[in-house]
Amino acid sequence: MWTFLAAEDPASLIVPDSVQKAHFAEAVEKIANIDYHALLQSLLSESVWILIKILIALAIYFIGRWVVRRILKLVDVAMQHRNVDISLRSFTRNTISTVFTLLLVLIVVSTLGVNVTSLIAVASAATLAIGMALSGTAQNFAGGVMILLMKPYRVGDYISAQGQSGTVRDIKLFSTVITTADNQTIYIPNNSIATAIIDNYSTADLRRVDWTVGISYGDDVDVARKAVLAMLDADSRVLKDPAPVVWVAALADSSVNLTIRAWVKNGDYWNVFFEHNEEFYKELPKHGLSFPFPQMDVHMKKE
Known part of the structure; x- marks a missing residue:
């Protein structure tokens, strides 16, 4: 009953000055009696030990990086000897590098005194959450x-x-x-x-080059065909088998469109395509051929 009343009495919450002075004197006495030499020695000992752990962790990291590079080099040599596809080499190398780097980080963290088990548990939970948010990465x-x-x-x-x-x-x-x-x-x-x-475009050794050239109505198709085939025959990059061909592809609104086809090695495709585009433009007019362009005839009727 007394305890309840004391708790209800606001005056009971005020600590007397004498008690406060006693507590302060006790605290001062404890501070005065501290063995500063032992405290300094303990702090120094702990600092040295922490520094040693940091140096060991750094040594493990750099040695580990060297070991990982050596492992990757051995893997590269082994895959080269087995003629593994270069794409698979790159992918395998990236995967091994990532896995071993994560293991090295865990070893370094463990050396510093961090509880790796708890860290892995937290990382697993975080990975699950991140994986759900970034499902596209897994895909x-x-x-x-x-x-x-x-x-x-x-x-x-x-x-x-x-x-x-x-x-x-x-x-x-x-x-x-x-x-x-x-x-x-x-x-x-x-x-x-x-x-x-x-x-x-690189799966086959050969590739077909296609051009479309329009000549005017009234121009001699046979002359155009002969001129084009002569230009292609003079180019050593153009294969003789399959032989180049020139066909009338369409009778368009303002031109007779010729389709020209020739086979070349894959690596020669673009050079042959662009060089002969220019050659057709320069040489065909010399054979009496012209390149039409869209035009409109307007007839005016006088009333």
């Missing part, structure tokens, strides 16, 4: 695996996909890197490119 990884298994293209191939055209430079864990003809670097997500229509 890109799966897309990379599908690309390596199905092999629609390899490193070094010239492809067209997702509205981009260029030479494949690398197949990474989550994206494919291509370099365009004007030296731009394009990163295409693996999931997008794995499910897209891909034009691979």
Whole structure:
């Protein structure tokens, strides 16, 4: 009953001055009696131990990085000896590098005294949450695996996909890197490119070059055919078998359109295409042929 009344009495919450002075004197006495030499020695000992752990962790990190590089070099040599596809080499190398780097980080953190088990548990939960939020990343990884298994293209191939055209430079864990003809670097997500229509221009050794040339109505088609075939025959890059052909493709509104087809090696395609475009323009008029252009005849009637 007394305890309840004391708790209800506001005056009981005020500590008397004598008690406060006693507590302050006790605190001052404890501070005065501290063994500063032992405290300093303890702090110094702990600082040295922490510094040693940091140095050991750094040594482990740099040695580990060296070991990882050696492992990657051995893997590269082994895959080269087994003639593993260059695309698979790149993907495997990136995967091994990522896995071993994560293991090295865990070892370094453990050396510093962090509870790795708890860290892994927290990381797993965070990975699950991030994975649900970034499900596209996992799809890109799966897309990379599908690309390596199905092999629609390899490193070094010239492809067209997702509205981009260029030479494949690398197949990474989550994206494919291509370099365009004007030296731009394009990163295409693996999931997008794995499910897209891909034009691979490098799978065959030979490639057909097509031109469409319009000549005027009244021009001699045989003369045009003979002139074009003579130009192509003089080019050693144009294959004799299959032989080049020239056909009348369409009787258009203002021109007779000729389709010209020739076969070349894959690497000669663009040079042959552009050089003969210019040659046709310069040489065909010398044979009495002309290139028409769209025009409109206006007849005025006088009333």
